[in-house]
Amino acid sequence: MSQGGGGHPSVRGPGGRLLPWLVPALLIALWQAASATGHINPRILPSPLEVLRALARLLMDGELLRNLKASCGRAGLGFLIGGGIGLALGLATASWRLVETLLDTTLQMVRTIPNLALLPLVIIWFGIGEKAKIFLIVCGVTFPIYLNTFHGIRSVDPNLVGMARVYGLGRLALWRHVILPGALPSILVGVRFSLGVMWMTLIVAETIAASSGLGYMATNAREMMRTDVIVLTILLYALLGKLADVVARALERRFLSWRAAGPG
C-alpha cells in the first residue's frame, strides 16, 4: 500500500489526467473502424455503435434497470451478510483464544473451497431463486473479510495496547480507540478483495441459474444470438467493478487519511 507507487516519475501537466483514457479510446475507435469497414463480422462482435443502440433500447423498455436492480440488490445483500459474518468471526477469534482454538482450523479448511464449487449443491438446495445467489455470495465474501479482520487485530502493536491500559482505557474504549482503528487498514484490504469475489460469484451464479439479473440478461441474449447485449453486459460488469473499487478507495481515504500525511 505505498502512497507514491512504482517509483516512476508521475506524469504532470494538463494531459496527465486524460492520459490513462487514451488507450481505451483508441481501442474503441479502432474497433468501430474495423466494424464499419466490414473487417469484423457483426455476428462475432457487434460494433460499439450497435452496443450503444442496445443500451438505449434496453434502457427504454426498462429491461436493463430491472436486471441491474436485481443484480445490485443481490450483491449488496450478500455482501452485507457475508461481511457481517466475516467481521464477527474475525473479532471473536482474535479476541478470545478459546474461540480461535475452536474455530480457526475449521475456517482455514473451509476457506480453501472455491465458493463456486457449491453451485450444483446450492441449485439442489435452493433452486434458482434469490436464496441461491445470496448464499453463494455470502460464502465468497465471508472469508476474505474474516482473514483480514483476524490478521489486522492480531497485528496491532502490543505496545500501544499496553500504553492504553496504563492510560486507564477500559475494554470498550480500548477497542474503539486502539484495536479497531489499528486493524482497519487490514479490514479494508479484505473489503476490497471481497468486492471482487462478490461480482465474480454473482456473474457466474446468474449466468447458470437465474431468471433475472445482468447474468441472466447475457445468457438470454446468447440464446437469441444478440452479441450486442452480451458485450453490453460485459462492459457493465467492468463499470460496476470499477464503481466498487472507487467506493473502497473512498472508504480508505476517509478512514486512513492519517497514513497519507507525510512528515512536515
Add this chain to the structure above:
Amino acid sequence: MAGETGAPGGARVKAIGLAKSYGEAAVIRDLGFGLEAGGFAAVVGRSGCGKTTLLRLLSCLEAPDAGEILVDGQRRVALDPDTRIMFQEDRLLPWKTVLENVGLGLAGDWRRVALGALGDVGLGLRGGDWPRQLSGGQRQRVALARALAHSPRLLLLDEPMGALDALTRIEMQALVGRVWADRGFTAILVTHDVAEAITLADRVILLEKGRVSRELAIDLPRPRRRDAHFARLEAEVLGWIMSLYAGYI
C-alpha cells in the same frame, strides 16, 4: 487541572522488599527505597540490572512476587490514575491527531486540558497534525504532554530520551526538569545516561543485580550547569558502574 485526579503535588513513594523473577531468573530481589513527595530519583545501572522491571512494578503493570509498594502510605496493587508512564518509544496512536492523543483517557472537557498540556511542552499549535508529521523529539514531547494532561502525582520515565539525538535530548531534559519544577509531581527516571541522571535528579540510585547497591544525593543548584562539581559527581557514579563492570571483564 490537578483536582480531577487527586491532590496536587507529588506522591510519597516507598518500596519494601520487592522481588520479581521470570522463570529461574531473579530480576529484582529484596529491593527497597523511599522517595519523598515531589522528589526526583534517577535509577541507573548496567543493562539487565532490572531497571525497567522496577518501573513496571512501580506502575503496577506487573505484580511483584514479594514485597509491596506504598504510595502516600497506601499499598498499591492496581494501575492508578495518579501514576503515569513515559515509555522509551512515544507510543502515540498514529490514527489520532496530536490533540486527540494527548486527550486519550481524559473525561469531560478533554480538549481544554489537552491543549493546556500541549502548550506546556511548546506544541500548542500542532494539535491538529498527525503524529507522523512530527519529528521524533516532538513526538516524545507529545507523549510527555499526554502524561501531564492527567496531572499525575507520580511520573515514571522509562528512558524516554534514549532514542533522541544529542541536542534534542538536552532540550527534552530541560523540558522535563521545568515541568517537574512547575507541577511538583514525584518523578522516577530510569536511564543509562549518568549525565542525564545528575542533570535531572536530586537522588541517584544505582541498581545492581536487582538490588539498590548505592544511593547518592545530588545537591547541585538548579538549573544545573556542567561545572566541576557536576563532573565530580558524574565521575563518582561512573566509577561505581565501572567497578561493577570490572567484575565482569
